[in-house]
Amino acid sequence: MNIIETENLTKVYDGIAAVDRLNLTVKKGTVYGFLGPNGAGKTTTILLLLGLIQPTEGRAYVAGIDVQEKPVEVKRISGFMPAEGGLYPNLTAFDNLMYISKFYRIPKEDAKKRAKELLELVGLEDAADRKVGGFSTGMKQRLLLAQALLNDPEVLFLDEPTNGLDPRGAVEMRELIRRLKKDGKTVFFSSHILPEVEEVSDEIGIISGGKLLISGSQEEIKRKFIEGRVFITVETKQPLALNDLNTEVIEWRKAGSNRLTVYASRDIREELVEELTDMGYTVIDVHLHEPTLEEVFLELVYGREDE
Structure with missing residues (x-):
């Protein structure tokens, strides 16, 4: 079963196609690595799939939901880890999660329990009461992942999840991605780093200049x-x-x-x-x-x- 599908998905800015007639499918419960150089259209694709921006033409579906027609429903079942930003430096890690939980209307006691579980999952339980402004890049990335998991999403969109991480932090992030897949989640993540995509992805799509050049498992890509x-x-x-x-x-x-x-x-x-x-x-x-x-x-x- 495909959990993500697009049909000629296109986004044009000032006459330039950032995403150009994109047709891709992602199977449920898999890790899909979206690989391409900087400026290839990876982030724009994720924003389109989440309904955060509107396409110039084409359609996108997440778990069978038309993203344009029901963007709120898509956000309800999705988690998003941006490449940067999205955290409040003057709040603690725990308070960041509690604040975001309000947008999902998670009851307070449930939110507390969920925040503690997620901080433990990403290895930040000892930093729960520290202000995020003093966090390292790796700690911020892990907190962003915890934030993306607050609503226990079916589909997780990660935009350059290892961006700025040292080798150890990158290894830990890949381990978390594998664990999320084991828990039954679909992970769609973008990257310009080929070895990490190769290591954790079930299927890979290579994009450049807004165009999907090839897609499939590693063996299928090589055969094509x-x-x-x-x-x-x-x-x-x-x-x-x-x-x-x-x-x-x-x-x-x-x-x-x-x-x-x-x-x-x-x-x-x-x-x-x-x-x-x-x-x-x-x-x-x-x-x-x-x-x-x-x-x-x-x-x-x-x-x-x-x-």
């Missing part, structure tokens, strides 16, 4: 990416002295005295070995190269660089 493009490395016993290859290749180049890198539209390993053998070479290794997620991301977002 190599459709019509295969990279093969060949190593021979003897140094190579080639002017051309007759085998069906798009491009080839030497990668050392006795190594070739071949770019083709299909798997031509057998033909390559046969041709090189006929030319008198002894092939000692032939390898079909599967791209890493990093290679997919760099080529899709920044384009293939000539070597």
Whole structure:
């Protein structure tokens, strides 16, 4: 079951599309990593999904609710952790949560219990009575996550949740995301940091210039990416002295005295070995190269660089 769906979702500012005809689906109970460079349209997408801004065109649905028609209902079942802001520095961590609980109309005693549970969840129970103005970046990020969980949401939107965190803080945030998934929540989080998206996401969407370039599980993304493009490395016993290859290749180049890198539209390993053998070479290794997620991301977002 899809808990998030968009149909040609678009947001235009001053003639520029920050989000451009976005079509994505997110399955219930999964972690969806929304990956893209700064300025790609990630934050704008989250704001559209929460009904905090109106689309120029297109539709968005969260848990089957039309975001434009019933934005309050969407907010009731959603939690939002912004990239920055949203906390009151002159209030304590506990009082920040109590204040926000009023917007959800949570009864006072229930709110107290929930605030204590959440502060323990994010590791801030010992800082409950400290003013937030003196918190480190990591502590603020954890409090923002607690705040996003106050209403026990079905769907959690996290905008750059590890922004400004040191390595330990980033690891702790990823552990919290995994725990939330285990508790049955859907987590939609944006990031420009590829390794963290790769580590915790069930599915990934890569966005750039407001356009969704590719989406799916890591294996699905790699399969889609190599459709019509295969990279093969060949190593021979003897140094190579080639002017051309007759085998069906798009491009080839030497990668050392006795190594070739071949770019083709299909798997031509057998033909390559046969041709090189006929030319008198002894092939000692032939390898079909599967791209890493990093290679997919760099080529899709920044384009293939000539070597």
